[in-house]
Amino acid sequence: MDWMDVQAAQDGAAAGVSAEDLLAGLNEPQKSAVIHAEGPLLILAGPGSGKTRVMTHRIAWLVTQAGVRTEEILAITFTNKAAAEMRERVDRLLPNLTGAWISTFHSMCARILRRDIELLAPFTRDFSIYDTSDRNQLIKKIIKDLGYDPKRFRPALVGGWISNEKNRVADQDQPLVIDDGSGMDDEVFSKVRDAYAQRMADQNALDFDDLLLKTLELFDRHPGVRDSYATRFRFVLVDEYQDTNRVQYLLTSHLASGHGNLAVCGDPDQSIYGWRGADIRNILDFEKDFGEPLVVRLEQNYRSTKTILGAASALIANNKQRKVKELWTEGEEGERLVILECGDENEEAREIAAQIRGVEGRGGSFGDCAVFYRMNFMQRALESALRLAGVPYQVVGGLEFYQRREIRDLVAYLRLLVNPKDDQAFLRVVNAPLRGVGQTTVGRLIQWTVDRRLCMRDALRSEEAVALVRGRAKKGLAEFAGVLEALDPMRDGPAGEALAAVLEGIGRERWIAEMDDGDTLVDRDSNVEELLAHAQEYDRLHPDGKLPGFLQDVALVSDTDVYDGTEDAVKLMTLHSAKGLEFPQVFIAGCEEELIPHGRALEEDPVNGIEEERRLFYVGLTRAMKRLFLTHAVTRFFFGDTRWARPSPFLEEIPAEFVEGLERDDPESVLGAYEPEDDGAAALAVGQLVEHEHFGRGRIESLSGSGVNARAEVRFDQHGSKQLLLSYAHLVAV
Incomplete structure (x- = not known):
């Protein structure tokens, strides 16, 4: 079947979907986003507002109603899981439709570089x-x-x-x-x-940053390459736009440069990745940067109760860097939030376990429940309490499948087949299984390669390098070289066949038997079988993908991509990992100063830091569908020391009317006796010398605000000017 036949078949499949079908069940703002024709489009999507449905229906609308060919559409998401979900939903709307690029930024860039990176010497298309x-x-x-x-x-x-x-x-x-x-x-x-x-x-290797930067360099140095993609993709859609960094912003601008048909979807209130370079200004300034876009606000929430939405909306209203939205729902009023004070982290964990047991006792399931926390060290007490209570649990974002020793070994062998210069892969498997090649031997070979700007496989082929090795190690290197040479013909073949050849070549049983380090051999063998099945499934779904494509997918997998929500177990995860998920019952542990908000975030960027921490807490609140529990401890073992813990100031920002046990007109705050301490602003003056725990000595240049919002601008001797929130800074007059 030639290209015209394929296109005709696609058009035929698309013709069966009517405009009425695509708009059925959508609310009015959703419809306006779906049917928007040409020009920029900004979709401000509140949590639980159906944004994925809008994005997928927009793709289908462009194909079936606007006459856009599928290969003219580029849709970018932030996780492989989200991309897979979008592809699946589009396929349900338009079966057998192919040609559109639906991927993450990193996958898109890897795909572009596989074709054109040789324009950026010395890199070649088989890069790792x-x-x-x-x-x-x-x-x-x-x-x-x-x-x-x-x-x-x-x-x-x-x-x-x-x-x-x-x-x-x-x-x-x-x-x-x-x-x-x-x-x-x-x-x-x-x-x-x-x-x-x-x-x-x-x-010949790129890290995750390089994938983006090399693509940007390619576009900047070779405008013809950039123009070919900008011409091909007439419609560009970007999801989770609030999480883009500067490089992703520039890439998006390049790709939309030929036509301006850029649709971005996101929520400034859910921008939580500033610590890794995300720039909230990208979405806040979209209207200025891309010239009079259609702005659509998705404010109807289909997830949470009125009570949960009210609490979350009141919290986030304290931020200044945002686009105002008025979230609402046709759902029930729902139960009030529960705030639990516990003696320490162990009592807190036991209380959470007991509450979860109660959920099950009332006919709910363990899988309905999730526990979020700000830092991974909090996981230990929670796991211990859940085990003692007989509650099954699943850690999301822990030691994931592709980080396991046996999986990394096999992937390293495959990487070495595709890219012989991949010294990291070489060093991982040169002695796996054991071949008597120790650190001394490896060190000699590394020095030989560094001196000559060659790779480790070059050393295997060099008589001069091999002459540096003696005894058993020399025999082991010869064995390793023989395995690699026997596998070399598989480098461009199907992933499943290449992996099977690796297992045969290294001696699967011997290799697994040598890994006696805590995990059972049966578990390791099962993991190997799972990887083999995954490779074979990849070959089935991507008959032209071959081994390099499989390795690309494996390299770009993230913690949330392997999340399995079907298991009837409580989900444990950090607040960052919770993004994009939802659960009937949510527990947020450790609602205390230094945790939520995190002390480091406030030290590094006090003003922007407090807003991002509030957004992170907001994300946690809005994952809850039915019930929400917020817990804090009076003392907590934290970084090797037991400390007194003050409740999070964010709890103060939740109106009493939404909290169990408090009434709308109750004069008591949510935290009762835990009123914020005096911020100390009254005792400070402009020009005064002060000492800060981390920044050292400085002089106050200005004071502003009051209460929990009291701020000081201090010019420090060693760290320059800093904006500090006085309720956290604990400045001491000198």
Whole structure:
């Protein structure tokens, strides 16, 4: 069947869907977003307002009613799970319709680079994608090679700084802060950063930031490539636009440059990723940047009760960086929120477990319940209490499938087949299964390759390099080289066949038997079977995808992509992981100062930080469909010390009328005796010298606001000017 036949078949499938079908069941704002023709479109979508339905029906409308060909549509989401859901929904509306690109930013960029990255020498199309773990391992090796201690200069932290600096290339307004007390100065950081960039190029590898930045570089340096995509994609749709960073904003602008048919959907009130570069200004300034768009507000909520919506709306109204929406629902009034005070984190966990047991006793299911928390360390007490109470639970975002040892080993073998320069993959499996190749041998080979700017597989083929190795290690390297050479013909074949060949080549039973480190061998073997099944399923769904495409999918998977909501178990997760999910019964633990809002966020950016923390709490509240429990402890074991804990000021922002046990006109606040302490503003004056726990000595330049909103601008001797909320800053007069 040629292209014209395929197009005709698609048009025939589309013809069976009428305008009435596509608009049935939509409210008026949803309809206006779906049928919008050409020009920019801003969809401000409140939580639970049906935005995914609007996006998918808009795609179907463009194809069936506006005469747009499917290959002219680009839809971008933020997770593979969301992209898969969107594809599935579009397929239900228009069966067998192909051609549209529906993917994440990273998947889209990887796809573009697979075709054109060779314009950016020295990279080639068989590049590897390094995840955060790969990146940190490489940085650790570089820190050691440069003669520094990775315990002092922590690889994960350095990796975060490198990521931040990469994104500064596109946003010079974003300062790079290197301050963790380790003593890493600009000179040391520059050495590590430059060595990292060089090793990545030598290994023909890109990290997650590189996928976006290299695509932006490709568009900037080769306008013809950019124009080819801007011409092809006549309609661009971006979901979760409030979470885009500067690079994603620029990529979107490039792709919409030929026509201006850009539809973005998002909610400034749910922008919670500023710590990783998301810029709320992208959605707040959309009307200014893209010129008189149609603005549609999706304010009808189909998820939560009136009470939960009222509480959440009152909370978020305290933010200034937002687009005002008036959320409403036709649903029931619902039960009031429950705020529980507990003695410590263990009592808190036991109380949550007891409440969940009560849900089950009233005919509900464990799967109806979710527990959110701000930081991962809080998970331990919750797990312990749930186990003791006999409550099944599932941790979302813990040690996920693709992070397991046996899975990472197999994926490394596959990566090495596709990209022989992938030294991170080489180093992972050179001694898996055990071949007697120790750190001394590996160190000699690494030094040989670094001196010659070659890769580790080059060393295997070099008599000079192999001559550096003695005894059992030499035999082990020869065995490893033989396995790789036997597997090389599989590099362009189906993923399932390549994986089966790897398992046969390394000796599956021997390799699994050697992994005696806590997990049962049966579990590891089951995980291997699951990966094999996944590879075979990929081959079935992508007959032309081959092994490189499978590896790309694996590299870009995230914690939430592997979330399984079907298990009848309580879900435990951080507030960030809860984004996009919903549950009948929600518990938010640790509603205390230093946790919600997080102390670090307020230190790094006090004014913007408090607003993002409030947005994060708002996201947590709006996941709840029926009931919402908020818990806080009087004391909590926190960073090696038991501390007194003050209730979160966000609890004060929830009107009493929405809280169980309090009345609309009750003079008591939500927290009763826990009134905010005096912010200390009255004792401070402009020009006064003060001391801050982290920023040191400084002078007050201005004072503003009152109560919990009292602020001071302080110019510190070592850290410059900072805007501080006095209720958190605890300034001491000098």
